[in-house]
Amino acid sequence: MTNEELTRRALAVVAGRRQKALTLAEDVMHAARCAIPQLAGLEQKQMEAGLAAARAGVAGAQKEKQAALARCAALEAQRDELLRAAGLCAKPKFTCPLCSDTGRRGDALCTCVQQLVREMRAAELNAAFPLELSTFEAFRLEKYPVQIEPSLGIPMREQMENVLNYCRQYAHDFSLSNPSLYLYGSAGLGKTHLALAIAREVLQKGYGVVYVSAQSAFDAMEKERYSGGDTLAALEAAQLLVLDDLGTECLSPYTASCLYSLVNTRVCRRLPTIYTTNIVRDEDLQRRYTEKLVSRLLGSCEMLAFCGEDIRLQGK
Numbered sequence: 001m002t003n004e005e006l007t008r009r010a011l012a013v014v015a016g017r018r019q020k021a022l023t024l025a026e027d028v029m030h031a032a033r034c035a036i037p038q039l040a041g042l043e044q045k046q047m048e049a050g051l052a053a054a055r056a057g058v059a060g061a062q063k064e065k066q067a068a069l070a071r072c073a074a075l076e077a078q079r080d081e082l083l084r085a086a087g088l089c090a091k092p093k094f095t096c097p098l099c100s101d102t103g104r105r106g107d108a109l110c111t112c113v114q115q116l117v118r119e120m121r122a123a124e125l126n127a128a129f130p131l132e133l134s135t136f137e138a139f140r141l142e143k144y145p146v147q148i149e150p151s152l153g154i155p156m157r158e159q160m161e162n163v164l165n166y167c168r169q170y171a172h173d174f175s176l177s178n179p180s181l182y183l184y185g186s187a188g189l190g191k192t193h194l195a196l197a198i199a200r201e202v203l204q205k206g207y208g209v210v211y212v213s214a215q216s217a218f219d220a221m222e223k224e225r226y227s228g229g230d231t232l233a234a235l236e237a238a239q240l241l242v243l244d245d246l247g248t249e250c251l252s253p254y255t256a257s258c259l260y261s262l263v264n265t266r267v268c269r270r271l272p273t274i275y276t277t278n279i280v281r282d283e284d285l286q287r288r289y290t291e292k293l294v295s296r297l298l299g300s301c302e303m304l305a306f307c308g309e310d311i312r313l314q315g316k
Contacts, residue, residue: 006230010116011103018101021092029090036082046075121234122210134196136168144308156307160190163304167194171201176239180266180273182298184280185306191276195242198274202240210238218249221258232258236265239272246277247288260293267300275301 033039053068083090094101099110141164144157152159170178181198183191196211203209212235220231235241243262249255266273275297279285286294 006117006120007109007113009120010113013116014096014099014101014103014110014113017095018092021094021101025090025092028088032083032086032088032090036086039079039082042075042079042082046072046079049075117230118234118237119208121230122208122238134193134200136164136171136194136197136201139164139190139193139197140311143311149307152305152307159305159307163306164194166304167198171198174198174202174205174207174240176207176271178272180301181275181304182301183274183276183304183306185278185308186280186310187278188310189306189308190311191306192244195244195274195276199240199242208239209242210235210240211242211244213244214246214249217243218251218255218258222250222252222255225254232262235262236269241266241271241273242276243273244276246275247279247285251288256289256293259289260296263293263297263300267296273301 033043049068049071053065053072056062056065056068080090092100096110096112099105099112101112103110103113141157141161144160146155146157148154149156149159167181170181181195183195185191199209199211217231217235220229223229224231235243249259263273277285279288282294282298285298289297
């Protein structure tokens with residue numbers, strides 16, 4: 001969906017909020033008129049004072065206009081006092097106090113509309129969020145060999161048990177101060193599974209989570225390059241971002257700059273990110289990306305090494 005389409009949808013949502021607030025306020029006033037007999041007389045006097053102010057303004061009689069406006073204000077104060085005494089409030093309760101649910105502040109879109117657009121974009125990105133089978137309980141340690149992993153000096157299964165326990169604790173204790181994670185290892189070792197298991201639990205805690213593959217994310221950014229899209233902004237703002245399969249995206253100078261902006265912005269905002277990648281060696285990572293990006297990325301993450309044999313090729 002284009003940015004313009006999302007903006008129209010967001011404005012429609014805000015307009016619906018405004019109409020709902022106005023309708024509820026009118027319902028309150030209708031009930032108040034039935035419950036408070038004096039209210040109708042006050043409203044009639046207030047309307048007459050308003051008309052008098054308008055006539056005085058047309059006639060250029062500023063003194064009379066100010067006097068009529070003062071009467072209006074005094075009558076409104078009396079009305080509000082009657083409503084307060086009855087436990088009622090006639091003023092509409094708008095969702096956004098900045099724009100009163102109009103969606104605009106002057107000629108610009110209100111921040112509430114911009115936030116809605118980001119949320120809609122995040123929901124769009126999450127449409128393929130494969131959560132159903134991605135649980136910690138479904139992670140099968142018996143699929144990992146008991147042989148020693150030479151690079152780590154411990155059995156592969158023990159390493160993966162350590163990784164599983166770390167991820168489980170990370171999700172259990174999650175807060176926005178959590179570190180970012182860099183999950184790396186060959187294909188089919190469960191990196192996406194554990195990243196999504198974390199995302200599932202964090203989502204259940206009420207945090208905003210965005211899951212997206214690197215290829216999908218940067219394809220979208222490339223398409224939006226000249227149309228002012230907001231995929232990058234949505235990813236930068238997510239409370240927890242899962243960027244899956246880093247290294248599979250089609251890299252161009254533009255998408256490389258987007259990736260650096262994404263990594264750097266989230267580091268500066270101290271927002272946790274989970275990266276998964278099949279790129280195991282640092283030198284391969286540095287060949288694909290700039291040294292500056294690799295340093296910023298790895299320097300902000302806890303590194304979790306995945307080892308074993310491709311569990312997707314093993315028997316069920």
